[in-house]
Amino acid sequence: MKETIKTTTCDRANDLISFLYGEADDAESRNFEQHLTQCGTCQNEISSFGQIRGSIGTWKAEALSSFAPQQVMNPAPKKSAMAAIREFFDLSPLWLKGVVAFASLLFCAMVVWTLARSEKARPQVVQAPTFSQKQVDEAVASALKKQAEEMATAQHQTKENVATGNAPSDNPAPRPKIQVNKATQWAKVRRPLSKSEREQLAADLRLSSSSSKEDEDNLKLLTDRINQEF
Amino acid sequence: MTENAQISAAVRLAVNSLPTELRQIVVMKEFEELTFREISEALDLPLSTVKSRLYTALKQLEMKLLRFGSEAA
Numbered sequence: 091m092k093e094t095i096k097t098t099t100c101d102r103a104n105d106l107i108s109f110l111y112g113e114a115d116d117a118e119s120r121n122f123e124q125h126l127t128q129c130g131t132c133q134n135e136i137s138s139f140g141q142i143r144g145s146i147g148t149w150k151a152e153a154l155s156s157f158a159p160q161q162v163m164n165p166a167p168k169k170s171a172m173a174a175i176r177e178f179f180d181l182s183p184l185w186l187k188g189v190v191a192f193a194s195l196l197f198c199a200m201v202v203w204t205l206a207r208s209e210k211a212r213p214q215v216v217q218a219p220t221f222s223q224k225q226v227d228e229a230v231a232s233a234l235k236k237q238a239e240e241m242a243t244a245q246h247q248t249k250e251n252v253a254t255g256n257a258p259s260d261n262p263a264p265r266p267k268i269q270v271n272k273a274t275q276w277a278k279v280r281r282p283l284s285k286s287e288r289e290q291l292a293a294d295l296r297l298s299s300s301s302s303k304e305d306e307d308n309l310k311l312l313t314d315r316i317n318q319e320f
Numbered sequence: 321m322t323e324n325a326q327i328s329a330a331v332r333l334a335v336n337s338l339p340t341e342l343r344q345i346v347v348m349k350e351f352e353e354l355t356f357r358e359i360s361e362a363l364d365l366p367l368s369t370v371k372s373r374l375y376t377a378l379k380q381l382e383m384k385l386l387r388f389g390s391e392a393a
Contacts, residue, residue: 104371107375113355138378145330146350
């Protein structure tokens with residue numbers, strides 16, 4: 091590059107530029123080449139501008155070589171989710187960090203609240219009581235014992251009825267005690283048969299069976315027993 | 321720093337220090353490689369104005385680069 095700056099100018103600056111960049115047509119090029127042989131200023135400028143263009147070319151080439159190949163050969167590495175979040179928080183302003191933190195807390199609270207509500211709404215499963223084998227055996231034994239006692243009571247009652255001449259019940263099942271007591275009370279309330287009633291009863295019995303002396307005695311015994319009973 | 325890197329740095333500084341209307345013409349001609357007619361149509365300027373602005377830009381770059389060279393020396 092020249093050491094001194096030439097301040098002298100030529101009035102064919104535009105032709106010089108067209109010639110320098112190769113945009114002058116053939117006639118203009120020939121004309122300017124002839125001018126160059128006679129104009130030292132234009133010669134110096136053509137030389138100086140050529141060097142500047144070369145320097146710009148160097149800058150351009152270096153910029154392209156240091157930028158484009160790196161982009162092609164080294165694609166941006168994939169960032170992990172955590173790295174992306176970290177970068178986001180590094181770049182975001184303070185108010186945005188606060189908003190994100192508040193939103194996260196709100197979301198967690200809503201999740202907890204929803205879980206608590208669903209847990210409360212879930213129907214409670216009632217556990218059936220579990221019995222041990224021993225408890226079951228005891229319950230069965232108790233039930234059998236109770237049933238045996240009731241059967242024994244019923245048999246005893248039947249024997250008493252037979253012994254007292256009461257007709258056995260049609261129902262073989264043992265009568266509840268409370269019912270027996272009621273019947274006894276009701277029987278006690280009944281009045282004894284009067285003489286006319288006894289005669290009527292005897293007449294009825296006579297109609298249904300042969301009227302022998304023995305029957306009459308039996309009837310009399312039966313009537314007395316009934317009167318005693320009631 | 322290599323010589324090319326030094327030249328690149330100096331040219332970048334010199335171009336960036338140009339006035340906007342001159343830097344615009346330099347970039348369109350040297351980097352986008354447009355013709356003078358295309359630049360004049362794009363900027364809606366006369367062809368002669370485009371050429372004269374580029375001439376002025378090159379003259380200023382010459383002066384700036386000479387100054388950078390003398391400061392570096």
